[in-house]
Amino acid sequence: MSLDNETQDRTQSVPNELESHWIPFTPNREFKKAPRLVSSADGMYYTTPDSRRILDATAGLWCVNAGHCRKPIVEAIQTAAGTLDYAPHFQFGHPSSFKLASEISMSAPEGLDYVFFGNSGSEAVDSALKMALAYQRAIGEGTRTRFIGRERGYHGVGFGGISVGGMVANRKQFATQLPNVDHLRATYSHEHQAFTKGQPEWGAHLAEDLERLVALHDASTIAAVIVEPMAGSTGVLPPPKGYLERLREIASKHGILLIFDEVICGFGRLGASFAAERFGVTPDLITFAKGVTSGTVPLSGVIAHKMVYESMMEGPEHLPEFLHGYTYSAHPLGVAAGLATIKLYRDEGLYQRAAELEPLFADAVHSLKDAPGVTDIRTLGLAGAIDLESREGAPGERAFDAMRYAFHELDIMIRITGDTIALSPPLIVSEDEIGVITDKVRNIIGKVS
Numbered sequence: 001m002s003l004d005n006e007t008q009d010r011t012q013s014v015p016n017e018l019e020s021h022w023i024p025f026t027p028n029r030e031f032k033k034a035p036r037l038v039s040s041a042d043g044m045y046y047t048t049p050d051s052r053r054i055l056d057a058t059a060g061l062w063c064v065n066a067g068h069c070r071k072p073i074v075e076a077i078q079t080a081a082g083t084l085d086y087a088p089h090f091q092f093g094h095p096s097s098f099k100l101a102s103e104i105s106m107s108a109p110e111g112l113d114y115v116f117f118g119n120s121g122s123e124a125v126d127s128a129l130k131m132a133l134a135y136q137r138a139i140g141e142g143t144r145t146r147f148i149g150r151e152r153g154y155h156g157v158g159f160g161g162i163s164v165g166g167m168v169a170n171r172k173q174f175a176t177q178l179p180n181v182d183h184l185r186a187t188y189s190h191e192h193q194a195f196t197k198g199q200p201e202w203g204a205h206l207a208e209d210l211e212r213l214v215a216l217h218d219a220s221t222i223a224a225v226i227v228e229p230m231a232g233s234t235g236v237l238p239p240p241k242g243y244l245e246r247l248r249e250i251a252s253k254h255g256i257l258l259i260f261d262e263v264i265c266g267f268g269r270l271g272a273s274f275a276a277e278r279f280g281v282t283p284d285l286i287t288f289a290k291g292v293t294s295g296t297v298p299l300s301g302v303i304a305h306k307m308v309y310e311s312m313m314e315g316p317e318h319l320p321e322f323l324h325g326y327t328y329s330a331h332p333l334g335v336a337a338g339l340a341t342i343k344l345y346r347d348e349g350l351y352q353r354a355a356e357l358e359p360l361f362a363d364a365v366h367s368l369k370d371a372p373g374v375t376d377i378r379t380l381g382l383a384g385a386i387d388l389e390s391r392e393g394a395p396g397e398r399a400f401d402a403m404r405y406a407f408h409e410l411d412i413m414i415r416i417t418g419d420t421i422a423l424s425p426p427l428i429v430s431e432d433e434i435g436v437i438t439d440k441v442r443n444i445i446g447k448v449s
């Protein structure tokens with residue numbers, strides 16, 4: 001067999017043995033009985049090993065914002081792999097990471113001038129939390145060791161992320177967490193917000209929770225507050241109007257750093273480079289991942305305000321100022337993918353496209369309001385969520401059935417969380433494809449009702 005045939009064989013065939021791979025965030029036993037496998041991808045579609053084309057209504061996992069296997073990105077990765085396979089970033093470096101850092105900082109709000117690279121969203125979150133602690137210590141506020149997260153927040157799976165996150169299911173298996181963490185209440189209220197397109201009117205007052213926690217713990221103990229501007233993984237919860245602005249005011253008043261976790265929001269999902277830009281609110285640190293390379297190569301990072309960076313540029317010049325980093329920070333393949341992806345977003349105006357499609361997408365998703373068992377629908381940018389009534393005694397089962405039926409019978413990939421269906425198509429989605437997604441989801445909801 002030629003190498004090409006071998007490669008083809010390896011990517012196309014269904015493995016005989018599925019047991020060894022312990023699959024993340026997936027019921028392994030069920031999956032291995034009826035696997036949902038994809039073996040290639042192009043544009044808006046995946047292809048299964050048995051040659052079915054699957055419409056990708058989730059951009060992979062909220063990351064493939066430019067669409068699949070886009071030529072300029074693929075070629076950039078291929079070239080990088082054959083030119084510089086790896087370069088250490090502890091004490092050494094390679095030129096393109098500096099270029100990417102300056103591109104990213106130029107698209108971030110003013111003052112967010114420094115980019116620290118990691119590989120996953122979870123690493124970006126841990127890096128941001130550590131930066132916040134190191135900053136407070138550097139400016140003589142070393143008693144500030146507490147973090148404030150938010151209920152229904154998702155910040156990845158590191159111990160930092162699960163501690164500030166607000167998804168109980170992700171924590172209860174692992175009793176240990178970071179100490180000194182408290183949470184704001186979630187901004188979602190079915191009673192006050194159900195079926196809102198975009199930002200709800202109700203809920204800005206919930207930012208006052210930060211004042212309450214300052215009164216409880218004292219500002220001198222709090223390093224940072226971290227929120228997703230729009231909570232994604234817990235079901236697309238857009239921020240109430242005025243909420244982020246108020247959070248910014250309270251954090252500034254008390255010397256608390258504000259971290260926006262933009263792992264989902266960044267790179268076009270909300271029709272702008274970052275949610276910070278869309279909402280006109282500037283945090284002190286932004287975490288990013290996913291869309292920066294359109295999911296092609298793992299790359300993540302933190303964009304830090306210059307005051308955070310500058311606070312640490314002290315001490316003997318032969319010693320590192322921030323004792324943190326990863327072997328694969330700014331890996332040449334990730335950086336090449338990032339540069340090519342950002343260029344493609346710019347060349348094709350994809351953030352603008354997402355902004356222009358937002359009303360049509362919102363109308364299409366909200367048209368499912370009358371489908372059986374739908375209890376709420378929320379949309380923002382090119383993200384939408386449809387809550388389904390849970391089955392008696394079996395939370396999550398209805399949406400799980402929906403996802404399986406969608407993949408096996410209707411050739412569409414949807415994302416689920418609890419009994420919520422989440423939609424976040426690549427930003428290249430056409431108006432017709434938005435219609436197809438909505439029709440299929442209506443069919444799916446009918447099937448599982």
Ligand SMILES: Cc1ncc(COP(=O)(O)O)c(C=O)c1O
Nearest residue numbers: 120121122154155156261263264
């Ligand atoms: C807001 C947010 N933060 C962090 C993460 C974790 O990213 P990763 O899975 O790359 O570690 C995610 C993943 O969905 C996320 O949505």
